[in-house]
Amino acid sequence: MDGVIGAPVDWPTRDLLSHRTAATPQRTALIDDETGATWTFAELDQRVDQVAHVLETLEIDHGQPRIAVLMDTRPAFVSVFFAAMRTGMTVVPLNVRETASELAAKVERTAPVAVVCEEATESAALEVTAAVESTATAPTVLTVDEPARERTRRLCPAAGSDTAPSVDPVSLERDDPLVIMFTSGTAGEPKAVRLTVGNLVASATASAFRLGVDPGDRWLCCLPMYHMGGLAPVLRSTLYGTTVVIQRSFDRHETARVLDEYEITGVSLVPTMCKRLLDAGWEPTADLRFVLLGGAPASSELLERCRAADVPVYPTYGMTETASQIATATPAETASHEGTVGQPLVFTDVTVVDDDGEPVSAGEPGELVVSGPTVTPGYLEAAQTDSAVGEYGLHTGDVGYADENGRLWVLNRRSDRIVTGGENVDPGEVIETVCAHPAVEDAAVVGLTDPEWGERVGALLIPADGRDGDAEIDLEPVLEYCETRLAGFKRPKTVGVADALPRTASGTVDREAVRDRLRETGTDV
Ligand SMILES: O=C(O)CCC(=O)c1ccccc1C(=O)O
Numbered sequence: 092m093d094g095v096i097g098a099p100v101d102w103p104t105r106d107l108l109s110h111r112t113a114a115t116p117q118r119t120a121l122i123d124d125e126t127g128a129t130w131t132f133a134e135l136d137q138r139v140d141q142v143a144h145v146l147e148t149l150e151i152d153h154g155q156p157r158i159a160v161l162m163d164t165r166p167a168f169v170s171v172f173f174a175a176m177r178t179g180m181t182v183v184p185l186n187v188r189e190t191a192s193e194l195a196a197k198v199e200r201t202a203p204v205a206v207v208c209e210e211a212t213e214s215a216a217l218e219v220t221a222a223v224e225s226t227a228t229a230p231t232v233l234t235v236d237e238p239a240r241e242r243t244r245r246l247c248p249a250a251g252s253d254t255a256p257s258v259d260p261v262s263l264e265r266d267d268p269l270v271i272m273f274t275s276g277t278a279g280e281p282k283a284v285r286l287t288v289g290n291l292v293a294s295a296t297a298s299a300f301r302l303g304v305d306p307g308d309r310w311l312c313c314l315p316m317y318h319m320g321g322l323a324p325v326l327r328s329t330l331y332g333t334t335v336v337i338q339r340s341f342d343r344h345e346t347a348r349v350l351d352e353y354e355i356t357g358v359s360l361v362p363t364m365c366k367r368l369l370d371a372g373w374e375p376t377a378d379l380r381f382v383l384l385g386g387a388p389a390s391s392e393l394l395e396r397c398r399a400a401d402v403p404v405y406p407t408y409g410m411t412e413t414a415s416q417i418a419t420a421t422p423a424e425t426a427s428h429e430g431t432v433g434q435p436l437v438f439t440d441v442t443v444v445d446d447d448g449e450p451v452s453a454g455e456p457g458e459l460v461v462s463g464p465t466v467t468p469g470y471l472e473a474a475q476t477d478s479a480v481g482e483y484g485l486h487t488g489d490v491g492y493a494d495e496n497g498r499l500w501v502l503n504r505r506s507d508r509i510v511t512g513g514e515n516v517d518p519g520e521v522i523e524t525v526c527a528h529p530a531v532e533d534a535a536v537v538g539l540t541d542p543e544w545g546e547r548v549g550a551l552l553i554p555a556d557g558r559d560g561d562a563e564i565d566l567e568p569v570l571e572y573c574e575t576r577l578a579g580f581k582r583p584k585t586v587g588v589a590d591a592l593p594r595t596a597s598g599t600v601d602r603e604a605v606r607d608r609l610r611e612t613g614t615d616v
Pocket residue numbers: 319320321323324359360361383384385386387407408409410411414415416597
């Protein structure tokens with residue numbers, strides 16, 4: 092009956108890597124810059140089988156087993172991710188930069204059966220599991236490297252070993268939970284976002300419609316894989332049968348070298364990284380098809396520099412809750428429609444709504460509400476889902492507007508809005524103004540508590556020539572400049588100067604750190 096339409100299929104819907112391996116076993120799946128090692132899909136698949144086999148030996152006594160991953164960006168992250176999928180587990184990526192108490196809170200919330208670590212995070216993983224011992228069943232600590240401590244077990248078999256028996260892949264349904272990823276959250280408690288297999292496949296598919304796929308593609312992954320921007324290229328490349336080049340972390344000179352050396356065709360960057368590459372004199376090779384620029388808004392100055400340097404830049408707007416991209420602009424749109432993040436990806440809908448949740452007309456700013464197949468079925472904690480979902484979909488908390496063609500512009504986070512003496516101030520507008528002054532290269536604008544006005548506008552300025560660690564700026568002309576361009580209530584009342592804006596791991600400005608900085612070193616003007 093093979094090949095007859097309608098004939099029963101007698102093998103379960105296997106994990107995504109199995110499908111890929113069956114189709115193109117000999118194509119290159121991964122290249123690791125750190126070791127120079129490469130894996131074909133068949134080799135990766137075999138590795139994943141070995142890891143899956145170890146995961147299967149864990150004592151699991153509840154229905155939806157989860158494993159936490161406390162590892163930096165490296166090939167073993169990919170193996171563990173697909174091994175979890177193969178055994179029907181949900182992966183909980185954890186941020187290696189967080190403290191043990193922050194991590195322990197996340198482990199408590201998600202109750203994984205194991206925490207997978209590497210040499211560099213083994214002691215943190217042990218500390219975290221010890222911390223949750225009293226409140227939950229302590230997770231097993233597994234390491235992908237050589238275990239250094241007695242309580243740790245080895246997860247990945249030594250390279251070259253091929254003795255593990257094959258694992259029976261569990262069936263995979265579109266709505267199965269695959270990942271629980273924490274938002275990087277600059278305000279409030281980090282939210283635990285549930286993403287299904289269907290969300291991730293829909294995202295990778297829609298991404299291909301916007302960026303295109305070339306069989307020779309090599310996607311450089313130098314963003315942390317515990318964030319959506321770092322994990323998404325792995326899913327995309329597995330769907331397309333193309334190659335991921337893994338760099339453990341970003342460095343302007345090293346990343347410029349890797350882009351050249353591996354003839355990279357696409358790379359995901361946050362704006363700060365892109366700016367640093369350009370500062371370091373990097374020039375794109377002819378191979379480079381796209382720079383997917385996301386995680387934070389790109390300034391018009393940066394986009395202008397990209398244009399001047401022939402960088403094929405695709406500014407993108409996305410979030411963990413939508414498994415990465417919501418809307419992405421092409422280089423042509425970036426040139427013709429300044430500041431746009433483009434149209435939503437295929438099957439994704441964005442509605443701009445007012446404070447009452449009613450849609451506004453084109454050109455009017457409001458909150459962006461998103462719906463479609465990439466949108467999370469909900470946060471881990473149901474109450475958070477209830478307060479975020481409305482008639483038109485998931486409320487992003489971002490303010491923006493759309494033109495008649497559905498092209499989007501993102502202005503700022505709704506919660507970033509400053510309310511001073513009853514007036515709303517859009518931080519983006521103040522940033523644009525101060526950055527237009529030649530002495531200012533970049534700025535962050537936040538609300539500071541004010542006894543009289545509720546909040547007052549605070550601005551942290553990065554001087555145009557302060558790159559080498561001695562940030563200084565003549566404030567007088569900048570303030571004068573603002574006086575003629577901004578209403579009194581919008582003008583910065585507390586001003587500070589720094590070498591660089593404090594940022595979270597995903598590239599967004601860390602607004603709480605900006606506030607601290609202004610409280611400690613700001614001048615009231
Ligand atoms: O802001 C977020 O949380 C998602 C950001 C994100 O996914 C991303 C960040 C940088 C570069 C590319 C991407 C992407 O959409 O793939």
